[in-house]
Amino acid sequence: MKPAPFTHHRPGTVEEALELLDELEEAELLAGNQSLGIVMANRLATPDHLVDLNGVDELEFIDVDDDAVRIGAMARHRTIERSDRLAERLSMLPEAAEQIAGPSVRNQGTMGGSIGEADPAGNYPAALVALEGTLHLRSTEGSRDVPVDDYFIAYMFTDLREEELIESVSIPTGPFPPERTGMAFVELKRAAQTFPTVSAATAIRVDDPTADDPVIEDARIALANAADVPLRVEEAEAHVEGTPLSVEGLEAVVETVSGAVTPESEMHADRDYKEEVAGEYAKRSLETSYERAVATETQC
Ligand SMILES: Cc1cc2nc3c(=O)[nH]c(=O)nc-3n(C[C@H](O)[C@H](O)[C@H](O)COP(=O)(O)OP(=O)(O)OC[C@H]3O[C@@H](n4cnc5c(N)ncnc54)[C@H](O)[C@@H]3O)c2cc1C
Known part of the structure; x- marks a missing residue:
């Protein structure tokens, strides 16, 4: 099927894009067109106007400073995947990006x-929930900041208003000193080009990576495709905080995560199976994060 007819607009600045969103009825933003095109071709969305952000260069950036990483809305998956600065400071994001589909989607x-x-199976939503990112949203009326955790409300339903766009996301780096932090993004996937059955995004900060048994000061666990929104499981984090990583702690994580998720059954993975693998993948991701946190020569 072909998309319903629409008018294409190509603003050159954020301000122009926002004015178009404000003026036009039934307008939709267009970014990389790796999802919207499919939705429109199936006539699940029939916007009258597309406001194409591909000419808005000011949205395509990655800034890393002493306190935070800020990523512009038009930063491509490929750029995130290949960013050395992100690999040094928040390696979960390049690791999440490199597992998205194939090169044409990532480009x-x-x-x-x-x-x-806002697909709950998406890689960045889970990673950003684990990292406690903040979204910077803007309209002609002004800007507002929304913690990522408050943004995802229900299945593909968010706090974004019709006349707003996402300008950028920022993530504080203070909780993740590279010399004693490890992160991982681990997916169960049937094939490279599909969304994952379940993914786990985890981070661990230890007190002293050179100690015999480094103690976990802070753990983060978030899951993708395990509920109607990307899901952080703080009760599971508590099982491994304040001690070195142990078999008992990991077993408690598996049980708590499996009990916390509320996944939908899919053709190749029913709900019971997804509950089980959510626990198992959280465990695997934590093990990798801990190994990386205590390997002093490895960055997070
Ligand atoms: C075969 C295939 C496999 C995939 N596998 C994965 C996967 O494993 N993991 C994963 O995470 N993703 C996966 N994806 C999705 C992929 O990551 C998409 O690129 C992404 O979800 C949408 O990004 P886009 O830039 O293409 O957005 P578009 O398709 O252009 O837009 C998507 C939606 O976001 C809105 N939007 C775009 N920009 C903004 C903005 N700045 N502010 C507000 N709203 C905006 C649009 O209006 C639209 O509603 C896959 C896609 C395909 C085709």
């Missing part, structure tokens, strides 16, 4: 498109 798809689409 075009964007951070803002992934958050805008």
